[in-house]
Amino acid sequence: MRAGVVVFPGSNCDRDIAVALGAAGADVTMVWHKDADLPAGLDLVAIPGGFSFGDYLRCGAIAARAPVMRAVVAFAEGGGHVLGVCNGFQVLIEAGLLPGALMRNAGLKFVCAPAALGVGTPDSAFTRAYLRSETVSFPVAHHDGAFIADDDTLAMLEGEDRVAFRYRANPNGSMNDIAGVLSANRRVLGLMPHPERAADPALGGTDGARLFAGLIDAAALQGA
C-alpha cells in the first residue's frame, strides 16, 4: 500500500504518521506542499497534525489552499483514500472534503490528554478493524477541536452512519461528541485524536495501530 504524507510549513506530526504507516506495512513518501502533483500510484494521502502556517487566519485555512491540495482534492474525487489527523482534519474541512467546522475548544484551553473514544461506524477502510461501540484510547492535543455543524449536516452524518469516533468524555464541546467523521463515499476520514500516537507499545498505547492495519488490509483486498 503506497501512502503519501503531505508536509506543510508547521506540520509536526508528519514523521509520526509516516512511522505508523510504515510499521503497518505501507510504502511511505513525504509530499511537499508546493508540489502540484502527488506521486504516482498512491492508495492513501495522509494530512498530518501540527500548526500548518502557524494556524494563521484560521487553522488549516492557508494549508487547504496550498498547491498540493488541488491534487489531493482531485485524488479524493477520484475515489482515493485520505486521512486527516488533527490539523489535517482542519485542512480537510477547509478544503471542502469534509463538512462542518472546527472551532476553539469550548473551555478555551489547549487540551492535551489521552481520550477515551467510542468507535462509531466500522464501515470504512479506516475503522474496519474495530467493532462498533468499542472503546479505544487515542491522545488528543488541540486548541481548536470543537466540531460544529448545523442541524441538517448533523442529521446527515448520523443518518448516513458517517461518525467514525465519538468522545466518551467530550473535551472540547464538539456537537454530538463527534471526534471524527467520514466523507459521503467513506474514503476520507478526518479526526481530531491522534491514532499515530497510539501505535507503539513503548509510547502508551496501541489502539491506533488497528486504524493503519485496517487501511493496509483494505488496500490488499483491492489488489494494491
Place this chain on the structure above:
Amino acid sequence: MKARVHVTLKRGVLDPQGEAVRHALGSLGFAGVGEVRVGKVIELDLDAADPEAARAELDAMCRALLANTVIENYEVEIA
C-alpha cells in the same frame, strides 16, 4: 486603495472567546455588558483604482479565503 474586511461569527454560532471577554470585563468592574462577540479586521492595500472592481475582488477574496462562510459573515469597507 485601502480596504478593510470585517469578519464576524454568524448569529447562533457559539463564541466562548466572546464569553471570556464578557466575564473579564465584568471582573474589571464594567457593568451592563451584555453579549460580547469577537471578530477580526483584515486591512488590505489594493492596486485597483475602480472601487466597484475592488469590491468585487474583495468579495471573491472573502469567499475564497478570508472568511469561512460556514460559520462567518464578512463586510467589505473601501476607504
